[in-house]
Amino acid sequence: MSFRIRAFALGAALALLPALTTHAAPKAPPHSARTLTLSQALSRAVAANPGLAAADREIAAAGGRRLQAGVFPNPELSFELDSAFGSKARRGLKAAETTLQISQLFELGGKRDARLAVAAAEIDAARWDRAATRLQVLAETTEAFAKALGAQSRVAELEDQVADLDRLTPLLQKRVEAGASSGAEIARGRVATETARVELAKARAAFQAARRELSVLIGDRTPSFAAVGGDLKRIGAPPSFDGLxxxxxxxxQLTRFTAVRAQRRALLAQAQxxxxxxxxxxxGWRHYREDRSNAAMASLSVPLPLxxxxxxxxxxxxxxxxxxEAERxxxxxxxxxxxxxxxEGLRGAYDEARLTRANVIPIAREAYAEVRSGYxxxxxxxxxxxxxxxxxxxxxxxxxxxxVxxxxxxASLEGLTGTALVLSRRDQ
Known part of the structure; x- marks a missing residue:
């Protein structure tokens, strides 16, 4: 189990870390001590997650229950005083009988073995629950990281748009001065630029929100990083659904039922x-004060299961x-x-990203270059x-x-399958 979880973390990290590809990655702040990578985020999230800390405590508690399940009942020491403080010949302690006895309960029917089996199964179930929680933490952190990386990429794209529109201002001024355009075009250009600035401000706010969400997952009260580092454009064709x-x-999520079944089978044996x-x-030993004699005694008690x-x-x-079985x-x-x-979400997003990258963006870029030079x-x-x-x-x-x-x-699929997915990289 631990191997599968480590493989998932490594696979998710490789999916978003900078890739050795020929296409240009989205503009992002340079890597520094304040740039968070996915592998760092995953390590910190696992270390800081309170659910995992609680799961560790539950495993330790189950270990304590197993230790307690194996102990034998304590022996019982009893003291009895009989025939004392009566009347006539039994006045005071003259005819007193004192008994000191030690008793031990012996469990029959395999009760101790049943308790041990229940406790051992509880440990296994707690470990499987922790493994499931760890997968969920890794998936949630990877998804939050992807959202933060996407929000950062949106900021970079809108910054490019604003800078490009700002560069149009001198061109607009020249056309107005040459009489080729009216002064209203400068106002239109400014409106377009300011509208883009508004969208940029919204994108920056969205990035800060995504940054804070990621910070909470990795255990920070306030963000300790200024940017996230990774290659959002790295994609590949999904594997088959049957394989997943x-x-x-x-x-x-499913193998834990093996431990649950063992635990409930042990509980049935315990009930039987x-x-x-x-x-x-x-x-025990009994002393007769009246004649100062002593005698040994023994007792045996069995409850009647009527x-x-x-x-x-x-x-x-x-x-x-x-x-x-029904629960499973x-x-x-x-x-x-x-x-x-x-x-289906992965496959749809893959097709959309691939087609947009291969068809829509090149045509839009070519059209803009043509219109810009023609303007x-x-x-x-x-x-x-x-x-x-x-x-x-x-x-x-x-x-x-x-x-994104x-x-x-x-990330969701890797969390649900517990392994890193091998994607075809031919479409990058």
């Missing part, structure tokens, strides 16, 4: 063992064991739905120029949204 489901069936009465054996044979407890434990089937059905939704020559209007620039920016932002959706779905 085969992996998902081996994750802690309660029907077997225990015996208490005692041995009314309580723990029939209700046996029925309860048996039904609880029987419902394990329900969990597998829910897992299938989640894997299917994440898979300087008077062949296109300012409205056409602004529309071409907006179309290029919209295409780039759509690609970013698709890439891709990596979020990928």
């Amino acid at each position: 489901m085969a992996r998902a069936r081996r994750t802690p 063992a309660k029907a077997v009465p225990d015996i208490t054996v005692g041995a 009314f309580d044979r723990n029939d209700g407890g046996v029925i309860e434990a048996g039904e609880t064991l029987a419902k394990t 089937a329900a969990a597998e059905r829910a897992l299938t739905v989640m894997v299917g939704a994440a898979y 300087a020559e008077g062949r296109y209007s300012l409205l056409e120029l602004l529309e071409a620039r907006a179309a290029l920016s919209d295409a780039s932002l759509k690609e970013i949204d698709a890439l 959706s891709f990596h979020a779905s990928l």
Whole structure:
């Protein structure tokens, strides 16, 4: 289990770390001590997550229950004073009989072994629960990192748009001075630039929100990093759905039912063992004060199981064991739905990002270059120029949204399957 979890963390990190590819990555702040990478985020999230800390405590508590389950009942020491403080010949302590006895309860029916089996199964179940929690933490952190990286990329794209529109101002001024355009075009250009600045401000606020969300997951009250570092454009074709489901069936979400079944089977054995009465054996020494004589004594007590044979407890434990398969089937059905939704989201985002990158953006870039050069020559209007620039920016932002959706779905799938997904890289 630990190997699968480490493999998932490594795979997710490689998916977003800078890649040795030929295409240009989105502009981002240079790596520094204040630039957070995915591998750093995952390590810090695992170390800081309170759910994992609670799971560790639960495992330790289960270990304590196992230790306690193995102990034998304590012996019982008793003292009795008889025939004392009576009347006539038994006045005071003249005829007193004193008895000192030690007794020991002996459990029958395999009660101790049943307790040990229950406790051992509880440890296994707690460990599987921790493994499932760890996968969830890794998936949530990776998804939050992808969102932060996408928000950062949106900021970079809108900064490019604003800078590009700012560079149009001198060109607009020249056309007005040459009489090729009216002064109103400068106002239109400023409106477009200021509108882009508003979108940039919104994108920066969204990045700060994503940054704070990621900070909480890695254990920071306030963000300790200024930027996130990774390659959002690294994508690949998803594997087959059947292969993903085969992996998902081996994750802690389902394999934990093996420990649950063992635990409930042990609880049934424990309930059945309660029907077997225990015996208490005692041995002691009695002193007769009247004639100063002594005598040994022994005792044996066994409860008679006439009314309580723990029939209700046996029925309860048996039904609880029987419902394990139904619970597992329900969990597998829910897992299938989640894997299917994440898979379709991954495939849809992959197609959208790939087609936008291969078809839409190159055409929009070529159209904008043509309109920009033609505007300087008077062949296109300012409205056409602004529309071409907006179309290029919209295409780039759509690609970013698709890439964020891709990596979020990928993180979800890796969390559900417990392994790093090997994606085809031919489409990068």
